[in-house]
Amino acid sequence: MTGILPSDILRLTALSKSFLDGFHVCQALADVSFSVQKNEIVCLMGPSGCGKSTVLRIIAGLEAADSGTVQSGDCLNASCVHAAMIFQEHGLFPWLTVYDNIAYGLRLRVRSGKEGEIKETVTGLLALMHLEAFTGSLPHQLSGGMKQRVAIARALAIQPLILLMDEPFSGLDLFTRQELEDEILRIRNNYHTTFLFVTHNPEEAVYLADRIIVLSERPAVAREIIPVPFPHPRDTRDPGFIGIVRQITGRIRLKEEDVHQD
Amino acid sequence: MVIHHKILKGMVIPLGILVIWQIIAMHVNNSFILPGWNEILPFLLTPLAPLFGGPSLLENSLVSLERVLAGFLLAILIAIPLGLLCGWSDEVYTYINPFVQMIRPVPPIAWMPLAIAWFSIGFGSILFIIFIGSFFPVLISTLDGVRAIRVLWLDVAQTLGATPLEKFTTVIAPAAFPFIWTGLRVAFGIAWMCVVAAEMLPGTSSGLGYLIMYAYNLGQIQVIVAGMVVIGIIGILFDYLFRAGQSRLFTWQGKE
Ligand SMILES: Nc1ncnc2c1ncn2[C@@H]1O[C@H](COP(=O)(O)OP(=O)(O)OP(=O)(O)O)[C@@H](O)[C@H]1O
Numbered sequence: 001m002t003g004i005l006p007s008d009i010l011r012l013t014a015l016s017k018s019f020l021d022g023f024h025v026c027q028a029l030a031d032v033s034f035s036v037q038k039n040e041i042v043c044l045m046g047p048s049g050c051g052k053s054t055v056l057r058i059i060a061g062l063e064a065a066d067s068g069t070v071q072s073g074d075c076l077n078a079s080c081v082h083a084a085m086i087f088q089e090h091g092l093f094p095w096l097t098v099y100d101n102i103a104y105g106l107r108l109r110v111r112s113g114k115e116g117e118i119k120e121t122v123t124g125l126l127a128l129m130h131l132e133a134f135t136g137s138l139p140h141q142l143s144g145g146m147k148q149r150v151a152i153a154r155a156l157a158i159q160p161l162i163l164l165m166d167e168p169f170s171g172l173d174l175f176t177r178q179e180l181e182d183e184i185l186r187i188r189n190n191y192h193t194t195f196l197f198v199t200h201n202p203e204e205a206v207y208l209a210d211r212i213i214v215l216s217e218r219p220a221v222a223r224e225i226i227p228v229p230f231p232h233p234r235d236t237r238d239p240g241f242i243g244i245v246r247q248i249t250g251r252i253r254l255k256e257e258d259v260h261q262d
Numbered sequence: 263m264v265i266h267h268k269i270l271k272g273m274v275i276p277l278g279i280l281v282i283w284q285i286i287a288m289h290v291n292n293s294f295i296l297p298g299w300n301e302i303l304p305f306l307l308t309p310l311a312p313l314f315g316g317p318s319l320l321e322n323s324l325v326s327l328e329r330v331l332a333g334f335l336l337a338i339l340i341a342i343p344l345g346l347l348c349g350w351s352d353e354v355y356t357y358i359n360p361f362v363q364m365i366r367p368v369p370p371i372a373w374m375p376l377a378i379a380w381f382s383i384g385f386g387s388i389l390f391i392i393f394i395g396s397f398f399p400v401l402i403s404t405l406d407g408v409r410a411i412r413v414l415w416l417d418v419a420q421t422l423g424a425t426p427l428e429k430f431t432t433v434i435a436p437a438a439f440p441f442i443w444t445g446l447r448v449a450f451g452i453a454w455m456c457v458v459a460a461e462m463l464p465g466t467s468s469g470l471g472y473l474i475m476y477a478y479n480l481g482q483i484q485v486i487v488a489g490m491v492v493i494g495i496i497g498i499l500f501d502y503l504f505r506a507g508q509s510r511l512f513t514w515q516g517k518e
C-alpha cells in the first residue's frame with residue numbers, strides 16, 4: 001500500500017462492504033481503492049447496482065465499511081471527512097425557502113447571533129448559482145434544474161473538503177444538464193472545489209472528469225483508472241473525446257455481459 | 263365568481279329544508295313536536311338572555327368550549343410528544359402501538375361510567391372523555407407524520423452535520439407538522455361531539471348538552487333546536503379556522 005500523497009485529499013484503501021438482505025448476504029464492495037486529489041474532478045462509473053452509491057455513502061459517513069480505510073489529511077476514518085453529498089433527488093426541505101435551505105448547514109454549525117455572517121455566505125452562493133430571483137421561494141415553485149442548483153449551493157455552504165455527487169443530473173433534460181455541467185467546471189475553477197461524481201453517462205464523465213474510475217460488477221473492485229487528458233472546455237465532437245467515450249462504454253458493457261453470462 | 267356560485271349552490275338545500283320545515287311546522291301547529299323558526303330564532307338572536315332563570319345560551323356555549331379546550335390541550339400535550347417519540351424510536355413504537363390499537367376502537371362516550379367512578383360527576387369526568395376522544399386522532403396522525411418522513415431528508419441533514427437531536431428538531435418535527443395539524447382538526451371535531459354527549463348525562467349542571475337535556479325535560483323544543491344550531495355553528499367555525507391555518511402554514515404539502 002502506498003502512503004497518502006501530499007496532494008491527495010481523499011484516499012480509499014481496500015474498502016469492503018456487505019449488506020444483509022433478509023437471510024441473504026449481498027457483498028456490494030470487495031476491494032475498492034483509489035484516491036482523489038485536491039481540485040480534481042473524479043468520475044465514478046460502473047454497471048448498475050455495482051456499489052457506486054455505497055462508496056459515496058461510506059465516504060459521507062452514512063454507511064460504515066466492513067473493512068478498509070477512508071483517509072483524509074490527518075483524519076483516518078470516514079466520520080471526520082468533511083464531505084457534502086448531492087443526491088439524485090434534490091432532497092431540499094420542502095418547508096424551507098431557498099434561502100433557508102442554503103443556510104441550513106451553516107445554522108447547525110454557527111449556533112447563534114451570527115446571522116450576519118450566514119447572510120453574507122448565503123447571498124454569495126445565491127449569486128454564484130444564479131438564484132437571486134428565487135431567494136424567498138419554496139422548493140416546489142422551482143424547476144428541476146433550479147432545485148439541483150439550490151442543493152449544490154446548500155452543499156457548498158458548509159465549505160466541504162470534497163463534494164460527493166450521486167448521479168445529480170440524471171433526472172434533468174439535456175439542456176439543463178449541460179448547463180449544470182458547465183456550472184460544475186466553473187465552480188471548480190473559481191473555488192478550487194474537489195468533486196467525486198457518479199454518473200451513468202459516459203459523455204458526461206468524459207466532459208467533466210480529470211480521471212474516470214470504472215468499478216467492476218458486484219462485488220466491486222476499482223481496477224481501471226482512465227485519465228482524460230484534454231483541456232477544458234472540451235469539444236464533444238473531437239475524435240479523441242469520442243474515443244474515450246467509446247472506450248468507457250465498452251468497458252462497462254463488457255462487465256455487464258459477464259454478469260449476464262453466469 | 264366561480265367560488266361565489268359554489269357557495270350559492272351549497273346554500274340551496276339548507277334553505278330548501280328550512281322552508282319545508284317552516285311549512286310543515288305551520289301545518290302541524292304543535293311546538294312540542296316541530297317548532298317553527300319564528301319560535302326558534304328569538305333564542306338565537308338573544309344569546310345573552312338568561313334561559314329558564316339560569317345561564318344564557320352564550321354562557322352555556324362558553325362553558326362547553328372551555329371544557330373542550332382544556333381536554334383538547336391536555337391530549338395534545340401528551341399525544342404529540344409521545345407520537346414523535348414513537349416515530350423516532352422503533353422500540354417505543356413496538357411497545358406502544360398494540361396498546362393504542364386496542365383502546366382506539368372504544369367510543370369515547372363508553373368510558374363515561376368509568377370516568378364518573380374515577381373522577382366523579384362534573385368537570386373531571388367530562389375532561390377525561392374529551393381527553394380520550396382527542397388523544398387518539400392526534401397520536402395516530404403524529405405517528406403517520408413521523409413515519410412518512412423521507413429517509414433522504416435525514417441523510418441530507420446528517421451529511422450537512424446535524425446531530426441526532428438536530429435531525430429531530432430540524433427535520434422530523436417540521437416534516438410531521440402538517441400531519442399533526444390534520445390530526446388536531448379531526449380531534450377537535452370529535453372532542454366537540456364528546457363534550458355535548460357527556461354533558462347530556464345526568465349530574466351535569468351547565469353546558470350546551472346540559473341545556474338541551476334540560477329544555478327537553480321542560481318540553482322546550484325551540485331551545486333544543488337553538489342549542490343544536492349553536493353546536494353546529496361552533497363546529498363549523500373551528501373547522502374553518504383549522505383549514506385556514508392549513509392552507510397558510512403548509513403550502514408545500516404534497517408538492518415536493
Ligand atoms: N441498505 C441496503 N440494504 C441491502 N442491500 C443494499 C443496501 N444498499 C445497497 N444495497 C445493495 O448493494 C448493491 C450496490 O448498491 P448501490 O446502490 O451502491 O449500487 P449503485 O452502483 O449505486 O447502483 P445504481 O447504478 O443503480 O445507482 C446493490 O446490489 C444493492 O442492492
Ligand SMILES: [Mg+2]
Nearest residue numbers: 052053054166
Ligand atoms: Mg446509485
